[in-house]
Amino acid sequence: MNRIPFALHRCAAALVCVALAACSTVPPYHQPEVAVPAHFAGSPQWSVAQPADSTPRGPWWTAYKDPQLDALETRVNVSNQTLKKAVSSLQEARAMVDYQRAGFLPTVSVGVAQSRYRTSQNLLGKSLAGQTISDYSAGVSASWEPDLFGRIHDATLDAQASAEASAADVEALRLSLSSQLAVDYFNLRSLDTQKQLLDDSVTAYDAALQLLKRQLASGAIDASAVAQAQAQLESTRTQATEAASQRAMLEHAIATLIGEPASTFSIPARKQTFLLPDIPHAVPSQLLERRPDIAAAERRVFAANAQIGEARAAFFPNLILSASAGLESSFFAPWLTAPSLFWSLGPQLAGTLFDGGRRKASLESAHARYDGYVADYRQTVLTSFQQVEDNLTALNALADEAHSQRVASDAAALSLKLVKNRFDAGAVSYLDVVTAQTIALTNERTAEQIDARRAVASVGLLVALGGDWRVSADQ
Missing domain, CATH: 1.20.1600.10 (Outer membrane efflux proteins (OEP))
Structure with a gap:
């Protein structure tokens, strides 16, 4: 439970550094x-x-x-x-x-989805192989490019x-x-x-x-x-x-x-x-x-x-900070409960090394x-x-x-x-x-x-x- 505040603190510190380092070309x-x-x-x-x-x-x-x-x-x-x-x-x-x-x-998006799918039975090492399951999800995601x-x-x-x-x-x-x-x-x-x-x-x-x-x-x-x-x-x-x-x-x-x-x-x-x-x-x-x-x-x-x-x-390079959180469950009844919570938070730095000029x-x-x-x-x-x-x-x-x-x-x-x-x-x-x-x-x-x-x-x-x-x- 203490990981979320710690991650937010690190992200806030990173944003301050980015703001101080920002420049124009x-x-x-x-x-x-x-x-x-x-x-x-x-x-x-x-x-x-x-x-x-x-x-x-x-x-x-x-x-x-x-x-x-x-x-x-x-x-x-x-x-x-x-x-x-x-x-x-x-x-x-x-x-x-x-x-x-x-x-x-930042760009913020929200979505609600429901799907039903079946995994191939011929896949080795998958616990859900050959099973048909439902997926109920609702979440919000945000991304920002400093x-x-x-x-x-x-x-x-x-x-x-x-x-x-x-x-x-x-x-x-x-x-x-x-x-x-x-x-x-x-x-x-x-x-x-x-x-x-x-x-x-x-x-x-x-x-x-x-x-x-x-x-x-x-x-x-x-x-x-x-x-x-x-x-x-x-x-x-x-x-x-x-x-x-x-x-x-x-x-x-x-x-x-x-x-x-x-x-x-x-x-x-x-x-x-x-x-x-x-x-x-x-x-x-x-x-x-x-x-x-x-x-x-x-x-x-x-x-x-x-x-x-x-x-x-x-x-x-481009720096992208992204975060997402929501609820996901294979069953509708426990969908809106705390155990269904998921979240992610992290930066991404990407640049082009070669583009042929x-x-x-x-x-x-x-x-x-x-x-x-x-x-x-x-x-x-x-x-x-x-x-x-x-x-x-x-x-x-x-x-x-x-x-x-x-x-x-x-x-x-x-x-x-x-x-x-x-x-x-x-x-x-x-x-x-x-x-x-x-x-x-x-x-x-x-x-x-x-x-x-x-x-x-x-x-x-x-x-x-x-x-x-x-x-x-x-x-």
């Missing part, structure tokens, strides 16, 4: 270094700041002060199916963290970092989807304005055609002017139809982004002037390292570093995987700087283009007015009027397209910076 982690410029070439006032990838990114689209856009963006977070899948993957990654953490705790060399610890670090990377992936996807919606929306509004220009032109051209037909009937002009007006009218109608088709496709794309069937979704047409947010020069460097894709890439480097620790731990290959694979994720991280950072520079360059260039194009549009409108006056005075042919009208319409559409491109470039810059600059780092 994971290498010390250092975030990969990357070359960071002192400022952006597109705006030298912006300088390098400290990382803040945990800062909330906020509803950046509200900077455009468009209630319709705000309403659509909120539906992306609720109804987009691609985003829902990413959230499911995040939940799966977090569940894996709990799974790995469970390895620190994390002697940090294998479970390293696996937990791997799972935790992977979950954090998945969380960053969700934010990156959310940012990507919201930006794609904004781009589609601004292009749709641009087409609304262009369609209005084309429809107004069609109305004006049709009125001019009817006037020319009456003049032709009275013999005031020849048939060539009517033909030219007819060609211009139909060409403009074709452009209006094409603009309507492009708008419908963008409307369908927006419907898919917000999780609604394209056949039941519509956005009322509206002529709109784009109001671009004024992004302060001191902000982009502070937001660049808040990008969720950079955070995800860095967490995957950390996870790969933990996987090296897991591969190293495989070279060391499998563990070494796994370790080399883990190191190679780590190097690959380091390269991914550095490439992600380089790409982020490129995207900021590209959008800065685009915004600066488009601002100049918009100014020049507005001057050109005003000049074309003045030219059209003068040519019409000369045609009414009989000084020029109607072909000159058609040419002036085409140039004026083309310039108006080009000006509108440049405005839309500026809005798209500003969206691209905000996305490249990781979100809303109006959210302070201490929130």
Whole structure:
């Protein structure tokens, strides 16, 4: 009766020794270094700041002060199916963290069984040979593997970092989807304005055609002017139809982004002037390292570093402490009595002596995987700087283009007015009027397209910076 307490004391002493001796084989982690410029070439006032990838990114689209856009963006977070899948993957990654953490705790199982069996009569030296007996048993067993060399610890670090990377992936996807919606929306509004220009032109051209037909009937002009007006009218109608088709496709794309069937979704047409947010020069460097894709890439480097620790731990033996106790009897009546008690308690240390180089290959694979994720991280950072520079360059260039194009549009409108006056005075042919009208319409559409491109470039810059600059780092 004194053996059980004595065995428990020895086991407790062994656990203390194991806990004191436990260690991790994971290498010390250092975030990969990357070359960071002192400022952006597109705006030298912006300088390098400290990382803040945990800062909330906020509803950046509200900077455009468009209630319709705000309403659509909120539906992306609720109804987009691609985003829902990413959230499911995040939940799966977090569940894996709990799974790995469970390895620190013992496994306890309980069971009740009843069987009836017969031993062969031709077995020598067995007292039960040829007999049929019953076996009633009930017991509980427990086993625990102390994390002697940090294998479970390293696996937990791997799972935790992977979950954090998945969380960053969700934010990156959310940012990507919201930006794609904004781009589609601004292009749709641009087409609304262009369609209005084309429809107004069609109305004006049709009125001019009817006037020319009456003049032709009275013999005031020849048939060539009517033909030219007819060609211009139909060409403009074709452009209006094409603009309507492009708008419908963008409307369908927006419907898919917000999780609604394209056949039941519509956005009322509206002529709109784009109001671009004024992004302060001191902000982009502070937001660049808040990008969720950079955070995800860095967490995957950390996870790969933990996987090296897991591969190293495989070279060391595993210690398993196990215990079991229960009741067993060949007869049901005395099954639940004290004489039916059985128990066992003891440690097991087992390790692999030879595996043909499998563990070494796994370790080399883990190191190679780590190097690959380091390269991914550095490439992600380089790409982020490129995207900021590209959008800065685009915004600066488009601002100049918009100014020049507005001057050109005003000049074309003045030219059209003068040519019409000369045609009414009989000084020029109607072909000159058609040419002036085409140039004026083309310039108006080009000006509108440049405005839309500026809005798209500003969206691209905000996305490249990781979100809303109006959210302070201490929130």
